[in-house]
Every structure is written in structure tokens, then in C-alpha cells.
Amino acid sequence: MKKLGTLVIALVLLAFGACNNSGSKEKFLPPSTGGINSLMVVMDTELWRGPVGEKIRDEFAAQIIGLPQIEPKFTITQVPPKVFKGTTTHSRSLLYVEQDSTSLAHIKDDAYSKPQKVAVVTGPTQEILIKNLDSLADRAIKEFKANEIAEAQRRFKRSLSKDKALDEELGIHLNVPSLYKVGRREGDFVWMDIQIPKGTMNIIAYEMPWDYFSNDSTFVEDIVRMRDSIGQKYIPGPYENTYMITEKAFAPYVFPAEIGGKKAAEVKGVWEIHGYPMAGPFLTYIINDKENNRKVVIEGFTFAPSEAKRDYMFELEAILKTIAFNPSSSAD
Structure with a gap:
């Protein structure tokens, strides 16, 4: 089993760096990308096809209430960690899931781009991964949605009605x-x-x-x-x-x-x-x-x-x- 993944290490270093260099110049981050209500899920494809992936789909692609037909909360794109680089890391909403010796479930702001929400879930077994996803899902969905609302508002503020x-x-x-x-x-x-x-x-x-x-x-x-x-x-x-x-x-x-x-x-x-x-x-x-x-x-x-x-x-x-x-x- 591999040790703590590269994304998790990067996020931990970013967190400590923010504490230790609070007076230093803020690092430039590129603008985040992606369609409204899209979610990039970074995880091993075998995990995605199994119970862990099913848990993610149950939570993040759940049916939206109040619509006359079935539509998901988020449109999900899954990619394996090996292709998570370059512009892929700029996705506005990211969920990173990795089977690892460390058990973790948290959300990081603006890790690779801005504005961005990155939810990170790790665990040594699939059962613990599912448990950690369960503990984080509601908060992650709420924060992803708030970020998407803000993005939609930024987009239409470019040209507003002057009607009174x-x-x-x-x-x-x-x-x-x-x-x-x-x-x-x-x-x-x-x-x-x-x-x-x-x-x-x-x-x-x-x-x-x-x-x-x-x-x-x-x-x-x-x-x-x-x-x-x-x-x-x-x-x-x-x-x-x-x-x-x-x-x-x-x-x-x-x-x-x-x-x-x-x-x-x-x-x-x-x-x-x-x-x-x-x-x-x-x-x-x-x-x-x-x-x-x-x-x-x-x-x-x-x-x-x-x-x-x-x-x-x-x-x-x-x-x-x-x-x-x-x-x-x-x-x-």
C-alpha cells in the first residue's frame, strides 16, 4: 500500500506554508475552470467502479428534488491520479479519494486555482473510505454548491439589467x-x-x-x-x-x-x-x-x-x- 498521496502531501504543505508565511506575498493562482455544477473526481479507476465509487455517485450525483425529471446534483468526471496534472488541477470543484495508510476527510480552499474547493478523503480500507466520505459529503456538497453559486453570480455580473x-x-x-x-x-x-x-x-x-x-x-x-x-x-x-x-x-x-x-x-x-x-x-x-x-x-x-x-x-x-x-x- 502506498504512503500518503502526492495531492495530500501538497495540501498539508500548503496548509503549513500558509501558517508560517502569513506575512509573505500571496502566491499567484490561475483562475479555476469548469462548467457550472461540474465535479472532478480524482481516484483510482478500480475504486471508482466499486463500492467507494458507488458511494460517491449516491451522494454527489443524487437526484435534485423539485425537478420534474431525474437530474444529478453534479455532473461528475472521474480521472485517475496519474493524469491529475496541468490544467486538470484547475477544476473549480475537486474531490480527491485515495486508499492510503492515513485516514483523512477535509476540505481545502484554493489549492491549485482560485476560486476552488478541494475535498480530500483517504483511508486504509474501502470501508474507512466510505465512512470518511459519509462524514464529509454533506459539508462538501454545501461548499461546492456555494462556490458554484458565487461563480454563476460572477459570470452574470458582467452585464446587469438597469431596469428599476x-x-x-x-x-x-x-x-x-x-x-x-x-x-x-x-x-x-x-x-x-x-x-x-x-x-x-x-x-x-x-x-x-x-x-x-x-x-x-x-x-x-x-x-x-x-x-x-x-x-x-x-x-x-x-x-x-x-x-x-x-x-x-x-x-x-x-x-x-x-x-x-x-x-x-x-x-x-x-x-x-x-x-x-x-x-x-x-x-x-x-x-x-x-x-x-x-x-x-x-x-x-x-x-x-x-x-x-x-x-x-x-x-x-x-x-x-x-x-x-x-x-x-x-x-x-
Whole structure:
């Protein structure tokens, strides 16, 4: 069995070097590379084909909830350690797994490029490798995703919309790419969208009374009622008496969240058109804006029939997570 791998040694040296040379000039690192939501897995191919690889696929390529079809959290590319050199080391998200005498599970920032997250897992047996992967997976996925969100935001900041509809109607600001256009603006409701090859990506924003959700036991039902009423009022389907509603067959998923420095609920699910066969995923944040005695609701939804939707929804999530509240947020 070989000793501690070259990548692990490099990471340890980097860590000690950072401590011992904190006053020295920062080392230049090339920009990281890779498509959004891509993950480079560096490990022996035999390990990849066995139970250790299966554990990685179970965790890092798990199905994303809230999408109408099966899509993985990350698109994984596996390479053996012998080809891990040159530009391959610049991948933005890296998982390095090695069977080694040392047992290790940690995450290193900016080891070979910047910004970069490198998760390192080692262990003397496959059983310990799987145990270490299990202990690190949730944190690694969270940090990989946060890094991907930041990268998506950096990319679309190059050209942002100058439209003031959200600021003027709701007292909020989003970093929205300039290709999104306001299609509807009325009664504290704003709808922006962009054409994509086979459909549209959409952002809507509106406000609700502070006490709209008065009972925790009916919270999910109240969310559906809210979304359906907004859909009926503002988001028509292709024909008369057709409009957006929450899919009836499945209740949406709801999670606690924090966004724009405020507590919120994150809602994921599938929308459909009442009276017409159209559907797609949505992501909603219901934000507690206590200072203005209201709930601010921002949502992204996609219509892209027969297309993968993970990356579309990821871009919308990245946009929504740029929300900032103006000093006098309430739209007077």
C-alpha cells in the first residue's frame, strides 16, 4: 500500500506554508475552470467502479428534488491520479479519494486555482473510505454548491439589467442579467423573463401581508393557496381561463433559509397550467421583512419542455440569492 498521496502531501504543505508565511506575498493562482455544477473526481479507476465509487455517485450525483425529471446534483468526471496534472488541477470543484495508510476527510480552499474547493478523503480500507466520505459529503456538497453559486453570480455580473422595476415597486434589488426583460409590472407585482432555446426562464416578485401565514400546521397549504392566487391573477396560460398553479399531484418541498440577511422559507416544486398541459419547476423564497410588516416573495420558474432544467434553475437561484433590501424598503 502506498504512503500518503502526492495531492495530500501538497495540501498539508500548503496548509503549513500558509501558517508560517502569513506575512509573505500571496502566491499567484490561475483562475479555476469548469462548467457550472461540474465535479472532478480524482481516484483510482478500480475504486471508482466499486463500492467507494458507488458511494460517491449516491451522494454527489443524487437526484435534485423539485425537478420534474431525474437530474444529478453534479455532473461528475472521474480521472485517475496519474493524469491529475496541468490544467486538470484547475477544476473549480475537486474531490480527491485515495486508499492510503492515513485516514483523512477535509476540505481545502484554493489549492491549485482560485476560486476552488478541494475535498480530500483517504483511508486504509474501502470501508474507512466510505465512512470518511459519509462524514464529509454533506459539508462538501454545501461548499461546492456555494462556490458554484458565487461563480454563476460572477459570470452574470458582467452585464446587469438597469431596469428599476423591482426597486420602485417593491423596494428590493436583484442582480439580474441584462437579457431579462420586464414583461409585467403592476400592483406591487413584477415579472421578468428571458427567452431560451425551447422556452423561457422567469422571475416574479411580489409582497404579502405579514400575517398571511398565521398557522404552522397549514403552512404548505397556505403557500399553495398564495401561489395559485398569484398565478390566476398575473400569470395566464396560452388560452382563456388557463393560468399557473402549483402541481396538484405533489406538495412542494419547504425548507428554512436565510436570504438577503433575513429569515425565509425556501420552497421547491413543480408548477402546471390549469386547463392546459404545461409544467415546469419553480423555486420560491418567502422572506420575513419585519421592518416593513410584510412578506416579500421572489420566485424563479422555467418552461423548457423535454430539456434538462437543472442549470436553468441554478441560474435563477443564483439571481434570487443576490437580493438586497433598499434602506426604505416598503414601496410607498
